[in-house]
Amino acid sequence: MDISIVLIVLLVGALVTYLSGNKFASKTALISSIAAFGATIISLNAFQNGEDLDVNLPWISQLNINFALHVDGLSLVMLVLTTGLLPLIILSGFITKFENSKSIYALMLFMGFAMAGTFLASDGFLYYIFWEIALIPIYFIALNWGNGDVEERKKAILKFFIYTFAGSLFMLLAFIYLYTKGGSFDITKLYALQLTTTEKTYLFIAFFLAYAIKIPLIPFHTWQANTYSKAPAVGTMLLSGIMLKMGLYSVLRWQLPLTDEVAKAHVPYIVGISIAGVIYGAIVTLKQKNLKKFLAYSSLSHVGLIAAGLYSLTFEGFQGAVLQMLSHGIVIVGLFYVVELIYSRYNTYEIKEMGGIRIQDTYFASLFMIIMLASVALPTTFNFIGEFNLLYSLFKVNIWYAVLAGTTIILGAFYMLRMFQKVMLGGETKSFKKISKQESIVLIIVVGLTIFFGLFPQPIIDLITPSLQSILTQIK
């Protein structure tokens, strides 16, 4: 058995979903994604037992390109995140009636396939292909099933596409350049290359463009809020829950080890940009009137902190970043689902038109409350562990980074609580239909996961530590 089984399940699932017709598409998609998750768990188990799950098949012989997948703790954790969130995202699509639903569910699974491939690929070229393919399904999901005015949506989504496409093309150049140096795209061979500082600087910039756009870091973030608010809820979840983690993961896997000394020399600048993103995101969030945009900017702020941890080049930073990627992925899916639940009742994303939900549906309000508190990293939630590590790593680099980033966390708590107050509390203004059991499944799973891993993060830490250590030794 090897890891390609997960990819095959997802790809076949996408095909079967498309063929199963509009009526059964959602259920087929759910079953396929759960099957993929099951396959991931089995692989995880096999990996823990020391089995070799790697794949290495020749693909393009003339250029020495292989279909190579490599499994280590880091890639497995990301794979679990992808295949674990996918059923949740598909399940949360159940509250919306999609026109031509077979296509959207097939596209979602296909996107899961591409993202899982990105996390697993150990051949630079294969990695690039997966990275790029992931863009196509999300483009069509956002274009066809998004909300708001068609003309505006088209513009926002085309901007997103061109932006990310442009960034990745520079990454392709970087890969080709590395290939001309070493004659192979294999990650271990690329790691072993001896490059001059100038070469590394250019490579660093090329990779940085691709990843800073995808993550996004300021000043490359302008596509984000518009795309998030125009895309359908499932699309936004895919984007914020998994896709932006592709950028963060790639920083760790490809950019830092390949450009070690340059990365080291630029720690202050890049961490500075990341922290500027944290602050900027938090301040802009305060001003938002649209709930989806609100979450988009708060996400910008959170992701900035993760990036700061990564670029701090400390073990704690890496560890905190990976943990925070997981917890942010889980929580943001929960939050966007909450927004979608409210939207399905009020038909608006405007914060000022909401309020008084708590007295009508306490159960929903409590679940939302826990998720919201997790997002501001209250202790005992999963997010706390990640955020603590991240701040600690910044503290180790320079105390002022930690101070700056720390204050914005207070700001974060402020805007989150204020949002909760405006949306949920107050007297009854509009009637809110209580959420059904089926609708609450996603929320319960999200809450359960955040609290469980908040109390027992050790298994994840044990899993990722060896691979993070090896990356750190590669950077030296």
Add this chain to the structure above:
Amino acid sequence: MTTLIAIIGIGIFCLLAEIMNLKKIIIPVSIVALLTLFSVNLAGELPEITGYESMIISDKFAKYFSSLFIVLTALLILMSAPSYKNSSKLSDFISIKVFMLSGAVAMVSFSNMAMFFLGIEVLSIGLYILAGSDRLNIKSNEAGMKYFLMGSFASGILLFGITMLYGATGTFDVGTLYEASISASTEFWFYIGVILITIGMLFKVAATPMHFWAPDVYEGSPTQVTAIMSTLAKVAAMASFFKLITILNSTMEHRYTEVMIVVVIATMLFGNIMALRQKKIKRVIAYSGISHTGFMLMTLLNINAAENNLLFYATSYAIAGLAAFSVILFVIKNEDNDQIENFNGLGKSNPLMAFIMTIALLSMAGIPILAGFFAKFFLLNQIITSGFIGLAIVAIINSMIAVFYYFKIVVAMYTKEPTYGKEFANHSEYYIVGIVATVLLVLIGLFPDAIMNLI
């Protein structure tokens, strides 16, 4: 040589079939014959005939490019079948297409400059006729006239270049010309000849600044003829240009390289930027074809290992073009109106055709995992290896610009509402060509080795 004779045999059959009252079987028979020829040619089982002053050689380059041309012609003939349903000149037009194929094959397998010129003239004259073949349409007349005037002028320059070569060496033979090109004691007008030939070929492939005929001619010609121009004619001219450079200028001088780089950049940029503002689909395809020419011209900058890259790019470009034109023919029933608005709502009214068009455009834009991506990748790999990193960045920027206008069509198909009462040309031929081309695009993308290891 045998391939050429077989093609001409098919062409003569098409001419005679009408006299023998076999009009109905012209298209099926010629397609089957071409496909058979394709497989026999690819398998290399044709007996070789030597002699005729050895004006034809069949090396690997000739073999694979002519195979590509044969399969393209077969699909193009199939695609043009609905247009000739009620035409009284069926056999003429089909035989012209087959004869054009013979010209294209001669252009890649010549070993004598006379043969080369013969080939390019056979191809061009066929195109002049076809461009004006919609006799009663003023635009078609204009296109034919324009193309003829400009094309014959370019042919004149080309011929002048060939006479210069003859003047310098006293022969048309390719082997001798190659030796003359690398010898130090060659007369200087040999190089004038090379430059004139370069100018003529830049016209034929529609590279900036000799591209002005392309958009007008593409727009005015009947759509199925535009398909031939943008696929078969373009890649044939490109392959033959490549072959000429390997013969006449294999040790490319620095100054020549510099000029070529300028031409490449200008071609890519001009094609892409002009395509952004077009409202008519045929003009978009024309300008995007110009920018693809720019990409293909990059293979000339380092010809040593570029045959594969050119073959790959030409194949993926031509097949994507076929797929796109099958949809364009399907959508633009009325020849006079080829506005992009016609594509509005195609995703709803005919998802299959919209899908084919999307795949074709994504492939042209160079999105993985389709053939077009690998074409661009191999090309970038080649030029970065040869040290033209700046040029690679320009190419990358052009790929981004291209996304704008390709996606404009995609967006029109999926987000706009269909025009009420819009009728499509529902012919099974368009579906067949579209599906075959789409499958090929995906297959080539999944197994790029199949083409990359050929030459």
